[in-house]
Amino acid sequence: MYLKSLTLKGFKSFASPTTLRFEPGITAVVGPNGSGKSNVVDALAWVMGEQGAKSLRGGKMEDVIFAGTSSRPPLGRAEVTVTIDNSDNALPIEYSEVSITRRIFRDGASEYEINGSSCRLMDVQELLSDSGIGREMHVIVGQGKLEEILQSRPEDRRAFIEEAAGVLKHRKRKEKALRKLDAMSANLARLTDLTTELRRQLKPLGRQAEVARRAQTIQADLRDARLRLAADDIVTRRAELQDTSHAEAALRREHDEASARLAVASEELAAEEDALARLSERAESAQQLWFRLSALAERVGATVRIADERAQRLDLEPPATGGPDPDALEAEAQQVAVQEQQLSAELAAARSRLDAARAELAERERSLADAERAHLAAVRAEADRREGLARLAGQVETMRARVESIDDSIAKLSERIEEAATRAQQAQAEFETVQARVGELDQGEVGLDEHHERMVAALRLADERVAELQAAERGAERQVASLRARIDALSVSLERKDGTGWLSRNHSSAGLFGSIAEMVKVRPGYEAALAAVLGAAADALAADSLGAARAAVTALKEADAGRAAIVLSDWPANDDPARATYPCPTAPTGRSTSSRRPGGCAAR
Structure with missing residues (x-):
């Protein structure tokens, strides 16, 4: 048995279908770094059932699919087929050549085939384990593998030896059978417990069944009683329904009589309304006649007044002269006609100029629209650039504000330091005064020693406070220096070109x-x-x-x-x-x- 060929399609760097053919003996694969030598070994381990993505130098199993390049798109699946020469029947299968295919898709689905027939991963592992090629992959010795085997524990070396000798597959089968027996024993114990529990619950269940039967009998009696009560209620309701029907018939008759009387009254009302309408029309006609007569009387009175006024004017004014000269009116009419023709000609010229102006206006509007679009694009580009500069400027302003805030804090700390120094000087002066008084007065003076100790303690506290404030000032100065360095770096980044x-x-x-x-x-x-x-x-x-x-x-x-x-x-x-x-x-x-x-x- 030997490896005869290896075909890769879309596996890692092998985007195009690639077939490697091997002969009996030793085959060496050489090439520069990055040419895919390790990918060939990874493909061989993967097709024989490797399930660890880290063993294949990847983060997840989908990483074995060709990821694409700048000139070639990624593929949707990876496929590897290994062909093994089985002339010596080392594999328990009746074929002189055995082809094992493994295929994986982007969605994570996997397929396995043996000689073109679909199978499971377990079938592939069982087939290879019978020939000493197990899941531990001791047949593939990578860099550091020998050192790992030599430095491993005896239990780990025993696993390698057992797999190489073909014992491990039997051990795995034994462990699998023992696990099945343990599971069966656990299920049997559980079944026994359930049987005991059910038997223990049978007596209470029998009593509950007797109570249930009695309850069913009582419920049947109760149902019959309810049915009898319902029948009696139905008879009573039917009698009441008949009485109600008789009363309803009487009411209907009374309703019909009232409807007839209402119809007669409605007819009488309609007649009265017609008479009233006729009277209203006559009254309206009379009123209109009165209005017309009143208006006529007013017009007659106005005519009489006008006639009186005219008569008075005729008595006072001289007779009027004749109307305008007809020749003058005719000349004026001809002049008006000439002006009309001139105005018509000017109107036609104005219309032509208006059409030309409209066409020119449309052309100018189109040019303006194009210019506005170009201007808008330029404004947007300028706005984007200004926005980036504004962000950097904002960062700089923020840093400057922080520096100013820290400067203010430093000033406040300096004032507090000066105040503390002043208090320390005052305390020192007071201490010296007290010390002088101590030298002058008697040592046995009551309370003098206690006052001296208080002054010394106050002086010590003032010195500690001064030291704390000085340390805070130094820290603030360091922070200011750091922020100023960041401001300088940001300023340089604003000015420097990339x-x-x-x-x-x-x-x-x-x-x-x-x-x-x-x-x-x-x-x-x-x-x-x-x-x-x-x-x-x-x-x-x-x-x-x-x-x-x-x-x-x-x-x-x-x-x-x-x-x-x-x-x-x-x-x-x-x-x-x-x-x-x-x-x-x-x-x-x-x-x-x-x-x-x-x-x-x-x-x-």
């Missing part, structure tokens, strides 16, 4: 790959070591040649776009940076290890 970002946006295709931090892939646990090795070069841009770096520097100078760090990838052939190793100060395993630079990339 040359790295400018090159990434405008010269990404001119021999520049991007920042070193974005290009380097770090194995989990080595982030601190890589950060220590790279240092400030982590934010630098990678260039494929010295000419590309010079072109980038020239572009920065011409555009006045600021400063940027550039790392070259063209290293001399005799000094390969991919082979240079640097000590790792924080190895997660506790043993000596090294941190390797990215292949083909060196800083100058």
